[in-house]
Amino acid sequence: xxxxxxxxxxxxxxxxxxxxxxxxxxxxxxxxxxxxxxxxxxxxxxxxxxxxxxxxxxxxxxxxxxxxxxxxxxxxxxxxxxxxxxxxxxxxxxxxxxxxxxxxxxxxxxxxxxxxxxxxxxxxxxxxxxxxxxxxxxxxxxxxxxxxxxxxxxxxxxxxxxxxxxxxxxxxxxxxxxxxxxxxxxxxxxxxxxxxxxxxxxxxxxxxxxxxxxxxxxxxxxxxxxxxxxxxxxxxxxxxxxxxxxxxxxxxxxxxxx
Numbered sequence: 172x173x174x175x176x177x178x179x180x181x182x183x184x185x186x187x188x189x190x191x192x193x194x195x196x197x198x199x200x201x202x203x204x205x206x207x208x209x210x211x212x213x214x215x216x217x218x219x220x221x222x223x224x225x226x227x228x229x230x231x232x233x234x235x236x237x238x239x240x241x242x243x244x245x246x247x248x249x250x251x252x253x254x255x256x257x258x259x260x261x262x263x264x265x266x267x268x269x270x271x272x273x274x275x276x277x278x279x280x281x282x283x284x285x286x287x288x289x290x291x292x293x294x295x296x297x298x299x300x301x302x303x304x305x306x307x308x309x310x311x312x313x314x315x316x317x318x319x320x321x322x323x324x325x326x327x328x329x330x331x332x333x334x335x336x337x338x339x340x341x342x343x344x345x346x347x348x349x350x351x352x353x354x355x356x357x358x359x360x361x362x363x364x365x366x367x368x369x370x371x372x373x374x375x376x377x378x379x380x381x382x383x384x385x386x387x388x389x390x391x392x393x394x395x396x397x398x399x400x401x402x403x404x405x406x407x408x409x410x411x412x413x414x415x416x417x418x419x420x421x422x423x424x425x426x427x428x429x
Contacts, residue, residue: 173206173290174424175283176350177312182328183299185320186355188215189390189400190413191296194316196399197417199253203291206245209258210279210308211298217257220248221397224259232261234282236268241282250402254290266303276343279307292424301335309336310343314350314424318384321357321364325371350423351380353416358386382416385409 178191188211195207209216210231214224233239234256245254269275283293295308309315317332319325329352340347352375357364372379384390387409393400401410 173287173293174314174428175287175293175295175312176314176316176420176424177295177297177305177308178316178318179295179297179305179308179332180317180319180328181299181301181305181332182320182324185299186318186353186384187299188213188219188296189394190316190318190353190355190384190416191294192216192219192394193399193401193410193413194417194420195253195255195292195294196248196250197401197414198292198294198421199250200401200414201417201421202252204252204289205254206286206290206293207248207253207255208279208283208293208295208308209256210262210295210304211258212260212263212304213298214257214259214262215394216296217255217259218397219394219399220255222246222248222255222257224257227257227259230261231256231258232265235262235265235278241286245286249398262304269303269307275303276306276310280311283311301332306339306343309339309347312344313346314348314427316350316353316420317378318353318355319371320355321367323363323367325367326374329371329375348427349378350420350427352378353380353382353384355384356386357383380416380419382412382419384412384416387412 297305389404389407390409393403
């Protein structure tokens with residue numbers, strides 16, 4: 172039975188796609204069979220995995236709107252055991268087209284049921300909003316991973332997101348749990364970073380992950396080469412941190428499913 176993890180935050184620029192791409196890859200390096208679902212119309216996870224969007228014949232949009240099976244969209248990546256379902260700007264139109272459906276918030280969930288048992292982990296990279304696409308991802312998932320940049324307004328965004336999570340749990344997906352809050356883009360030389368880390372851990376002691384992702388030029392460079400940083404430069408601090416995150420995620424998932 173595959174574990175579905177949504178990587179979401181309504182704020183952009185927090186390292187969401189970078190986290191989804193590197194967590195997926197590192198899980199595959201742990202001999203887990205993994206599916207990365209690019210659910211962001213920007214398609215950054217797709218290009219970050221080395222898939223050329225301009226040559227795609229079908230994307231996740233075609234499953235949501237044109238009823239293609241997700242199994243027909245699977246693309247193997249350069250990493251054994253890791254597959255991706257790609258996205259491009261077509262997905263932006265799905266928000267409008269899904270709005271007219273009766274069960275619009277559970278379309279992705281129903282599609283994933285067809286293939287869930289074929290994977291150990293399914294990672295969904297969500298768009299930077301709390302719209303209908305993100306809602307579909309959160310209804311599909313058992314676990315939510317929230318990347319948060321070490322910045323002044325980090326707490327404000329978390330409070331809003333967690334309010335939405337409570338509503339979803341009450342009405343649409345009682346299984347949804349917060350797997351963890353991941354602090355990203357940390358520069359431990361600054362007082363601000365130290366203050367944000369301390370504040371998040373004080374307010375969310377159970378949810379805050381031990382792993383902190385540092386600011387690292389190799390992490391920023393790797394997407395332009397179509398590689399996750401854990402492959403692009405395995406010895407850099409960013410890659411080491413994402414491997415540490417992966418071990419922590421595996422432990423938390425195993426603890427939950429018992």
